[in-house]
Amino acid sequence: EDKVVQSPLSLVVHEGDTVTLNCSYEVTNFRSLLWYKQEKKAPTFLFMLTSSGIEKKSGRLSSILDKKELFSILNITATQTGDSAIYLCAVSGSGYALNFGKGTSLLVTP
């Protein structure tokens, strides 16, 4: 059975800190790993990773995938209060649907 595990489940940091969120997975016929940010309702797409070792960056956010060790990390540098959200990791396998982890709840305090 496909499995996605995120850690930590929750995190509280101060503005300006750097955070690293983790995602490990087991999936049949891996196709891609995606990161989403969920603030109130709709998860917002951040990154899609398909190849090992290639870092994707968008502003203060970056992510990388290790297909040998079956994990990914999402880094956020110089955190701001607007980064407070639930960060979801999802993996696509042979069924094309996304298998989601339970998410990491990030709270950035002023």
Place this chain on the structure above:
Amino acid sequence: EAGVTQSPTHLIKTRGQQATLRCSPISGHTSVYWYQQALGLGLQFLLWYDEGEERNRGNFPPRFSGRQFPNYSSELNVNALELEDSALYLCASSLAWGTGGRYSNQPQHFGDGTRLSIL
């Protein structure tokens, strides 16, 4: 460009009733996915439609069903509602074709969801 739109925003039903949820994908997207986000369980895949056909379904009973219309919009029907069906139902859409061919990796983009409450 309009995002994925879902209606209604909130739906209140009683046990045993039937619910219909609707989704309009991003223009140009032909694949539509439905997910259930119940408290404490995370997002779970329900159904995937593309070109009017059901392509895959998750581990949910047959009383969860749906369809996709020629304009690629979709509806999710839940029959014989049970208390545990209370959840946020999210619809996502994606392009069906990528550089790697049909169903090659394309990100799914989500709507705001329908909050279904069963009394």
